[in-house]
């Protein structure tokens with residue numbers, strides 16, 4: 001079963017909000033969808049495929065977001081990412097996703113964490129391309145929607161990078177996001193965009209460039225220098241969740257005051273979304289701190305504010321700092 005996706009193809013130059021564990025949950029994605037509809041696509045963080053048994057369907061729906069799952073336009077715009085290994089019950093999960101009507105499945109082939117890789121998941125799937133091939137083939141046979149994958153350039157090294165791109169092409173993956181680092185690089189070195197360019201040259205399916213897009217100029221640079229089809233942004237989109245809006249409106253200049261206003265608007269919506277879920281005060285504080293991690297980057301003299309935010313003991317302390325920016 002190849003390329004059976006009922007979804008229209010992803011337009012050139014699309015901007016994709018990257019999957020981020022612990023960040024891109026339902027409340028966060030609702031905030032993004034409401035305030036910044038300029039993002040062309042979003043992603044769930046990964047849902048780990050169980051290595052025994054099966055999740056209740058409700059658990060899968062909750063991962064995407066029970067409310068968001070009611071809207072086809074949201075489902076069509078959001079990649080549902082899974083993290084699996086050759087030992088996990090992948091086909092059961094894929095069948096469940098099909099039965100729940102999620103049209104876009106993304107396979108995580110990049111997660112570097114030790115807990116994940118020692119169980120044969122995430123980036124460690126790049127260590128054994130034969131096993132990877134049979135896993136992807138099997139998924140393709142059971143998934144009728146748009147199948148995509150997100151990879152690093154290798155595990156220890158990049159020797160099999162091109163083979164991994166060819167393999168994904170051969171087995172019916174319809175778009176590939178390349179994060180230009182090996183697993184061993186973690187985040188220690190700058191992302192190597194030359195591998196994105198390499199992938200573009202050999203892939204018949206669109207390549208999405210990812211890694212170290214921090215500002216508006218980086219988006220154009222990524223498209224031009226690598227020839228990629230679309231751009232995925234993770235930490236740069238945490239720094240400025242409005243980056244797609246600024247890019248599309250051509251707003252390349254902003255004062256610190258404008259940035260503070262945007263931060264306030266973001267957090268006022270985000271807090272409301274979290275409160276709708278009846279989150280505890282501790283939960284609200286924890287989530288808000290995680291999401292604020294990069295938001296003050298680049299603003300002059302903001303170090304003290306950042307420190308105060310991170311040292312807040314209660315959500316109301318945190319939010320009074322935000323309101324007084």
Ligand SMILES: Cc1cc2nc3c(=O)[nH]c(=O)nc-3n(C[C@H](O)[C@H](O)[C@H](O)COP(=O)(O)O)c2cc1C
Pocket residue numbers: 018019020021022023044045046081108110111150179210211212213232233234235236
């Ligand atoms: C907090 C955090 C959580 C992440 N979680 C995921 C994830 O669930 N799935 C995934 O494919 N990548 C995940 N990533 C990797 C990013 O999607 C992205 O590939 C990487 O950060 C490089 O892009 P950037 O330079 O734009 O941040 C995560 C990154 C961060 C910082």
